[in-house]
Amino acid sequence: MAGGYIRVKCGDCENEQIVFSKAATVVNCAVCGTTLAVPSGGNAHIDHEVVETVEAR
Secondary structure, eight states, rough: OOOOOEEEEEETTTEEEEEETOOOEEEOOOTTEEEEEEEEEESOOOOSEEEEEOOOO
């Protein structure tokens, strides 16, 4: 698989959000707007807690 999904916990509001691991755009928290993921040419750079890897069914 070329990329996967991960569940990230926002460090500010503790909202958990699913993010593509190779995000091509900046991903913000849906609740408070904090930046969760920043693209870096490969895997996205994530400064918050990664809770789990989401498995495809």
